[in-house]
Structures are given as structure tokens and as C-alpha cells.
Amino acid sequence: MAKMSKKVKSLILAAIILVVLGGVLTLLLLLPNDSDTADGSSVDTTSSDTSIVLIDKEQKNVKNINIKTEKESYDIASVGDEKWEIAALKGFDQLDTMYTSVTTAAADISATKILLEKQENLAEYGLEKPATVVTVTYTDGTVFKMSLGSETPDGSGRYMTVEGKDPIYIYDSYSASSFEKKAYDYLDTTILNLGTENTSSTSSSATSSGEAAEEVIIERFEIQRKGLDKPLIFQKLENSTDDSSGISLGTYQITSPLSVTADDEKLGTNLTGFLTLSGSSVEVLKPSAAEKKARGFNDPTAVIKVKYDGKDYTLRIGNAITCEADEDPDSLESGHTHTITGYNVMLDGKDLIYSVSSYSLPWLTMEAKDYMSVFVVIPNIVDVKTVTVTIGSNKYVFNLSVIKDEDDNDVIVPKYNGTTLTEDYFKSYYQVLLGITQAGLNTKKVSGSPVMTLQYEYHDSSRKTDKLEYYDNGAGAIIIRLNGEANFTARYSTVKKAMEDTLLIIQNKKVDPN
16 A cells, blocks of 8 residues: 555645534534523623614604603603604703604614513612603504613613513613703703804904905903902903004903903903803703802802993803712712812893803903003004103193095194104104003002103094003103003103104104114
8 A cells, every 4th residue: 555645644634623623613503502591581692682673663753752760750742843842941942953862762762682581680780760761652652661770881781671571671872871861951052152253352254255254342341250359341442453553453451450451362262252152051940039049149159241242241150060979979088079060150131040161161260460461552543633742841742633545545644833744753653652561560659750641632532531651660660550540560661762752753753663
């Protein structure tokens, strides 16, 4: 007999191994699953599952959904034309998307698997006292009732029982979440939605067509707050641009607790954010006087008063809302501190109390010093009728008028002692005057006589004169007193340059604005 080669032996051995393995696999497939109990009451949790259809209807067939939790019970009822509503919320803005979600879920209910064929140990699955009981009534009279218990260990499902059926099912968490909303979750949490084309304090935006959108400017913004001796008030400047002088005038004047121009860049959207304010949730619908008092509205943390587009709005911020104590039952032992999750907020004219995050309420911490411009006042040159500069015993009066050129542009005509000065020379000098900027807040009292006084009178006779007096503080700096209030300091060098350039401009000589 011919001797088999090593290669042939190896091939035969491999074939035998394949046959043996195939037989073992066939045997395993024919044997019952070891995880099944004798009565077939459980299913292998690692096997592939097929959805178990419990209800298969169309959304329009959902007539009523009753949702009952430990804290409330409410009905979502059909009000015709495939629309649904919670009766208690009638008259308030509600979220159609929420109703679409819950009624879609109610029309098609399927379990992901059967955990137990027979209900037992319900407390173990949170089903003895279920967190949520849902009863759905359909237009054909069918009634479906399910109870939702605890979450599965992997968080992907909820244990569920169905009235009239024996098993304990697993229902996917995403679908279950549609039935676990509070009634108030169906309310629109938008508090204000004004001027949405542009919410920047200072810059215009572009529309989808490429055209510049109208700039959103609040006319007046007042913050009353515990801890503030005087309210913080921002007032829109009448003219916020001055192309002729080359200086950005800003948008707002801080008028209280001191008078100074606001810095647009520092302000950002801290004012205009008011116009698109939303809460994270609705806390109380139609609150009683007692509920308002309990939430801090008798002595509010802050009151915000805003005038926009000719209308007045008042926002009241009550007590802070902290995390619930039952979120950490061992709070004392664990050292848990209740963090602020939001504030109770009401808008006059809306009978709702919202929870609004601290992030959306910058007015709780705003201070005037953080939003001041370096410019104490910035009068637009076209608005100014007379500039009077007093240095020592000498008074210099500059009279300004405005004419139009052939292109309808403003032309400034400055005069001193009846002599017309060169427009560009005077504009440079005007920039020097405006360039006496504040360098900080003053804490000293003024004494003696000012080294220089600057006074602006306006073409608009209803506008009050602005008077700036500059005092030597004895420490190499200047105290600025604006309209009787000595709130700021300035660098001596800027005042010195203004005094020197005054002697140049009265001779109609060129002034270096830098």
C-alpha cells in the first residue's frame, strides 16, 4: 500500500474535525434552550427579540389619554381635526409638537420583549405602585391601560404591565418618556419673543434675502434689585452714530446710579436678550396670591422694566429654585448642598410663574461699573449748538450750525467770535475734547476751582445742557464732575492737551487729534 503523504493526512484530519463540529452544532440547535424554565415563564435576555404589538392604530383614532402619576392626573382629549388639548391649559399657548409626540406613541404601542409570562414580584419591578398609569381610549371604543414601573438595569426600557394581559413586558424608554411628562410640560415656555430678526445690542443683521435687517434697540432698560441703592438704568441715545467726527458714539447712556455712556461691546446682548426670553419650565398656572408670596413676588429679588417699540414690559424675579430634597435623601450625611437650578419669574400680563435659569438672567448681577464706556458724554457734533470752554478766567465760545452740501451731507459751520473756522480743524479739536475719557471711578470730594470747564448746549432746546468740570485731585490726576456729580477721574495729560489745543483752534490753526 502506498504511503500517505503528510499533506494528505492533514487534509483528511481537517475534514473529520469539520464533520464533528457540524454534528455538535446540529445537536445544540435541536436541544431546548437551557435558560427556559419548565413552565416557559422567562425568555433569554440575550437572544434577539421581536417587537410584541399591543396596539396598532392610527394617530387620528386616539380620542383621549389619561395620564396618572403620584403627583397628578390629567387628560389629553381630542378637540377635533386631529388636534388635542389638556382642558386645564385652555387659554394658554401650548406645544402642538408635544401633543403630536404623545398621540403618535399612543396609537402604536409595542413591547420590546416579554420579561415574565406571568406577573409576579411586582414590587421588584416597580409595578406594585407604578410611577405612571396610562389609559388610552380610541374612537372605536377600545380602551388600553398600561402601568409603567422601574427602569431596566441598562436604562433602555421600562417594566410594564397591560390590563387584561398576564405578562410583565419591557417597553422602550424613549416611547415611555412620551407618557411621563407633567401637564405643564405641554405649555409653551416662551416668555417674550420680540425683535427676533436681530438680538444684538449694537449691530444690524442681514435677512435671508441679503438685505440689512432693522436694528433692534431697546428704548429704556431699568434694573431694580436687592443690594442696589439706586436702580441701574440704560437709556437709548438719541443719535448713536457720528460719521463726521469719526467717533463711535455708542447706543446707550447709563443714567443711574451715575451718568456715563455705556460700552456697547461690554453690553453685548445683556439688554436685547430680554426680548427673546424663555423659561426652562412652567412652575404654576394661574398662581394665587399665596403662591406668589411663597415664591417671593411680594419682595422680589429683582424687577426689570423695559420700554421697547413704544411698549412697556415688567419682569419680576422671585425666589431662587433649588434642587429637590428628594433627589438626595441622604443629603445631610453626604454633605449635599442644594444648588440653584433657576428663579421664579413672572411677566406682567401673563398669569404664569416660570422657572428661568440664572444664565438667562444676567440682570441679577449687572453693575454699572462693568458696562461703562471710557467716554463720559459723547454729544453728536450735529446736535451741538454751542461749545463753551473755560480755562481759568478765559471763556471761549464756539457756535456751531449745520448746512447741507450738494449730496445732502451735513456740513458743520463752526464760528469763534464771528469768524468761521475750518471745519476739519474744528472736528479734530472736537475729538480732542471728547478724548478726555474717564480712567476710573472717583472717591474723593472736589475742592477749589476747576482747571477747565467744558459745556455743551444743544439745538434741541428740550435737551439739558451738559457741563463737565475738571479738578486737579492733587495726586497727578483729574476729577471729572459731570452736571454736579464728581463720579470719575481722568488723566491730566488729556486735559492739558485740550487746554493747549483750545489756544490753537481760536487762531484757526490745525489741531492734531491724536
